[in-house]
Structures are given as structure tokens and as C-alpha cells.
Amino acid sequence: MDSSLISTFLADGFLAPKYLGWLLDGWLMTLWASLLVVLASTLLGMAFAAARESGRAPLAHAAGVYVALFRNTPLLVQLFFWYFGVPALLPEGVLAWLNGTHALAVGSTELLRWPSFEFLSAIVGLVAYSTAYVGEDIRSGLRGVPASQRIAATALGFTPLQALRYVVLPQALRIAMPPLLGQYMNILKNTSLGMAIGLMELSYRARQAEAETWKTFQVYGVATLLYIVAIAALEVLAHGLQRRNARRSR
Amino acid sequence: MDFSFLQDDLTYLLWGTFPEGPPGGALLTLLLSAGSGLASALLGLAFGVLLVMLRGPALAALTTALGFLRAIPVLMLIFWTYFLLPILFGVDVPGVLSVMAALALVGGAYLGHGVAAGIRGVGAGQWQAGLALGFTRWGALRHLVLPQALRMMLPSFINQWVTLIKDSSLAYIVGVPELSFLATQVNARVMVHPAEIFLFIGAIYFVFCGGLDLLVYLLNRRPRRA
Numbered sequence: 001m002d003s004s005l006i007s008t009f010l011a012d013g014f015l016a017p018k019y020l021g022w023l024l025d026g027w028l029m030t031l032w033a034s035l036l037v038v039l040a041s042t043l044l045g046m047a048f049a050a051a052r053e054s055g056r057a058p059l060a061h062a063a064g065v066y067v068a069l070f071r072n073t074p075l076l077v078q079l080f081f082w083y084f085g086v087p088a089l090l091p092e093g094v095l096a097w098l099n100g101t102h103a104l105a106v107g108s109t110e111l112l113r114w115p116s117f118e119f120l121s122a123i124v125g126l127v128a129y130s131t132a133y134v135g136e137d138i139r140s141g142l143r144g145v146p147a148s149q150r151i152a153a154t155a156l157g158f159t160p161l162q163a164l165r166y167v168v169l170p171q172a173l174r175i176a177m178p179p180l181l182g183q184y185m186n187i188l189k190n191t192s193l194g195m196a197i198g199l200m201e202l203s204y205r206a207r208q209a210e211a212e213t214w215k216t217f218q219v220y221g222v223a224t225l226l227y228i229v230a231i232a233a234l235e236v237l238a239h240g241l242q243r244r245n246a247r248r249s250r
Numbered sequence: 251m252d253f254s255f256l257q258d259d260l261t262y263l264l265w266g267t268f269p270e271g272p273p274g275g276a277l278l279t280l281l282l283s284a285g286s287g288l289a290s291a292l293l294g295l296a297f298g299v300l301l302v303m304l305r306g307p308a309l310a311a312l313t314t315a316l317g318f319l320r321a322i323p324v325l326m327l328i329f330w331t332y333f334l335l336p337i338l339f340g341v342d343v344p345g346v347l348s349v350m351a352a353l354a355l356v357g358g359a360y361l362g363h364g365v366a367a368g369i370r371g372v373g374a375g376q377w378q379a380g381l382a383l384g385f386t387r388w389g390a391l392r393h394l395v396l397p398q399a400l401r402m403m404l405p406s407f408i409n410q411w412v413t414l415i416k417d418s419s420l421a422y423i424v425g426v427p428e429l430s431f432l433a434t435q436v437n438a439r440v441m442v443h444p445a446e447i448f449l450f451i452g453a454i455y456f457v458f459c460g461g462l463d464l465l466v467y468l469l470n471r472r473p474r475r476a
Contacts, residue, residue, distance in 0.1 A: 068460065068463070069456065071459075071463075072412065072416075072455065072456050072459035072460045072463055073416070073452040073455045073456050073459070074415075074416040074417070074418075074419035074430065074455055075416070076419040076420060076422060076430055077419060077430055077433070077448055077451050077452050077455060078452070080430075080433070080434065080437075080444075080448045080451075081445065081448040081449065081452065084437060084444035084445075084447075084448060085444045085445030085446075085447075085448045085449070086445065087444075088442075088443070088444050088445050089445050185321075189322070189323040189324070190323070192323035192324075192325040192326065193325065193420070195325070195423075196422070196423065203323065203325050203326065203329075206326075206329075207329075216333050217333075220326065220329055220330060220333065223326065224322055224326055224330070227321065227322050227323060227326060228318070228321050228322065231321040231322075232321070
């Protein structure tokens with residue numbers, strides 16, 4: 001590395017606690033948003049995979065069109081659509097309600113507060129996009145389960161839904177786990193696009209801190225490190241799961 | 251749905267102020283994607299070959315570097331290249347080039363592992379046959395293994411280009427006037443039809459990416475020559 005870079009780094013000093021706090025807040029928002037998107041897209045992805053494998057042509061076809069549309073357009077444009085476009089299509093009353101403040105409170109302590117419109121549209125956009133990927137991975141997991149498993153379950157008196165729930169899906173998820181964990185890492189990285197529509201996650205906070213401190217190197221250094229820590233944690237989790245699976249199937 | 255904004259802004263969205271001014275809009279998106287697509291293919295090839303041929307600490311260093319590129323969001327990498335390239339080279343680097351560099355690095359990192367897997371997939375017999383015929387390790391790679399590996403890997407290269415076209419929209423964040431950036435500009439000016447504007451922009455991307463997707467489908471369907 002250039003020695004002048006290191007000397008500017010040292011002369012500048014490190015970030016003030018205030019800005020480190022911003023970055024940490026942003027990181028927590030990144031993790032929180034990622035968790036929500038992972039959960040929602042996995043649940044929807046299962047329904048989606050079931051639709052594609054249902055054998056009912058219109059349903060499977062519609063799901064196929066969904067995949068093509070959402071995978072072949074940039075997430076950024078989709079987020080712009082959810083954030084700028086959808087409000088123009090919604091009736092006035094609904095929009096006012098979505099933008100308003102609602103809270104679930106017991107007495108004077110607030111339990112849950114209605115999130116900002118930025119947060120809502122970012123989560124909806126990320127879930128809609130991610131479901132197209134997560135759903136396809138679950139589907140290939142479903143296809144990896146031998147048909148005899150479902151037939152055996154039916155013979156044992158399971159209804160088709162029960163066979164899916166108790167016999168096929170658990171095995172499909174185990175097969176789909178490695179690609180799914182890769183998708184979850186993508187989701188975590190994709191939350192960074194939320195900054196374009198004002199989601200106050202790590203990249204947004206980094207840019208904000210950079211604009212105020214001009215300590216580009218330090219700000220992006222810390223932010224990059226925080227992303228790497230989060231991804232590395234997921235990676236460790238993935239290895240652990242894979243080892244457990246390998247032991248089980250032996 | 252009211253697409254009347256197209257009357258005034260269609261050509262602006264498609265190619266910016268070109269040919270009077272620099273290319274912009276969808277044209278710049280294509281140029282940006284083509285440039286970074288080419289660079290990422292070359293980088294991916296180099297990374298893949300090195301992953302197979304290197305040993306020891308050099309291999310560990312390369313694996314770490316590639317892991318780093320895959321672990322951080324593309325957006326962060328764009329910030330880094332946008333900020334570091336001018337410092338490293340001591341010259342003004344246009345935004346387009348720094349975005350291209352970032353996209354090429356990410357694409358190369360992903361393709362590198364694919365290329366390495368493709369090379370390993372060709373099978374030990376081919377290597378041994380090459381060595382028996384008097385090729386060096388590099389010679390066998392160049393003349394026997396790589397041509398077979400690349401033919402198998404063409405679909406994954408094209409898939410990576412679809413990702414690149416989509417990721418080129420991130421150039422918006424550093425103000426490069428490609429399609430997404432111009433869309434937000436037009437949207438801010440027109441104000442009243444945001445849904446239509448972004449649907450239209452999505453449709454343009456869909457044509458680009460869907461076309462490549464179709465190509466992969468056709469390539470996969472075609473019976474492969476052994």
C-alpha cells in the first residue's frame with residue numbers, strides 16, 4: 001500500500017465515538033432488515049416452490065413469470081418502483097395510513113411502533129426480489145427428494161399437504177441448505193441498496209458519516225469490516241450446519 | 251397508466267444527449283456492462299487458472315482476496331474504487347471507469363471459482379494424456395483442458411453478465427448518468443408518473459437481461475457435443 005495513504009490515515013486520527021455509533025446503528029439496522037427479509041422470503045419461497053411444483057399449469061406458469069420478471073430487472077429499479085411508484089398507485093387513504101404513526105401500546109409503554117415508509121418499501125422490495133431466488137433454491141431442493149418418499153407417505157395415509165410438510169419439505173430444505181445460505185448472504189449484501197431509498201442501514205450511515213467527517217478511508221474501512229464480520233458469521237454458521245448434516249446422513 | 255413522459259424523454263433515457271454529448275442512459279448501461287463483462291471474463295479466467303496452478307501461501311493470498319471481494323456488497327466496492335483509484339494513480343478517474351473496475355473485480359471473483367471448478371471437472375485423464383504427450387503443465391492447460399472447460403462454462407459466464415447488467419445500475423450511487431440515474435432525474439422532473447417511469451425502465455433492463463437469459467436456455471437445451 002502507498003505509504004502516503006497510511007500517513008494521512010494516521011494524521012487524520014480515528015473516528016469520533018459519535019460516528020462509530022452511527023456506523024454501529026447502521027450495522028444493527030442491516031442485520032435486522034436482513035433477518036426480516038430472510039424469514040419472509042423463506043416462508044414465501046416455500047409457498048412459491050410448492051406452487052411451481054403443484055402440477056397446476058396456471059399456477060406454475062404464473063410463478064415462472066414472476067421469477068423471470070424479478071430476476072431479470074435490477075433490485076435498485078425495483079426498490080425505486082416500490083418507493084416512488086407504488087404510492088402513486090395507492091388510494092389516498094391507504095397511503096396516509098401507511099405514512100402515519102401507529103403504535104401498539106400497553107398503557108403508556110409503546111411495544112411496537114409502525115415503521116417508516118422507507119423501511120416498509122425497502123423490506124417489501126427486498127422480500128419480493130429475494131423470494132424469486134430463495135423460492136427457486138427451495139424448488140431445486142424439492143426436486144432432489146426422490147418421488148418414492150412422497151408416494152410412501154401417501155401410502156402411509158398422509159394427505160398430500162401432510163406429506164409435503166412432514167416428509168418432503170424437511171428433506172428438501174436439507175438439500176437446499178448450501179445454496180440457501182449463499183442466498184442469505186446475498187440478502188445481507190443487498191440490504192445496502194436500501195440506502196438509495198433512505199433505509200438507514202450501514203451503507204447509508206457510512207455515506208452520512210463520510211459526508212460529515214471527510215474521513216473516507218476510516219469510515220469505509222469500518223463499514224467494510226462490519227460487513228465482513230456479518231458475512232463471516234454466516235459462513236461459520238453454514239460450515240457448522242453442513243458438518244451436522246454430513247454427520248446425520250452418514 | 252400514463253406513459254406520455256416518453257414523448258419528451260424517450261431518447262434521453264435511451265442514449266442521453268448522444269451524439270452531441272457523451273453517451274448516457276441505456277446506451278451507457280450497455281457500454282458499462284460490456285466493458286466490465288469483458289474485463290470480468292478475463293479476470294475470472296486469470297483467477298481460475300491461478301486457483302488451479304498456484305500452491306502454498308500464494309494460493310492462500312488469492313483465496314483470501316477473492317473471499318474479500320465476494321463478502322462485501324458491490325456498493326461498498328464501488329465506494330472504494332471511486333475513492334481509491336484516483337489516489338493510487340494520481341489522476342482523475344471518471345466515475346464510469348471506477349464503477350467498471352468494481353464490477354469487473356466482483357464478476358472476476360465469482361467467475362474465478364467457476365473457472366477453477368470447470369478446469370478441475372475436465373478430469374485427470376486429460377491432464378495425464380497431455381503430460382504423456384510431452385506437454386508441460388501450462389501447455390496441457392492451455393491446449394487441452396481450458397478449451398474443454400470453457401465450452402462447459404459458457405452458460406455461467408452469460409449468467410454472470412446478467413448480474414453485471416443489473417449491478418451496473420449501482421453506478422447511480424456515484425452519479426454516473428446510466429439508465430437508472432437518468433430515470434431518477436426524469437422522475438424528479440416529471441413528478442406525476444413515477445410508477446410508469448420505473449416500469450418502463452424495468453422493461454428495458456428486462457429486455458437486456460431476459461435476452462441473455464434466453465441465450466443460456468438455448469445453449470443448455472442444445473445437445474452438447476462431447
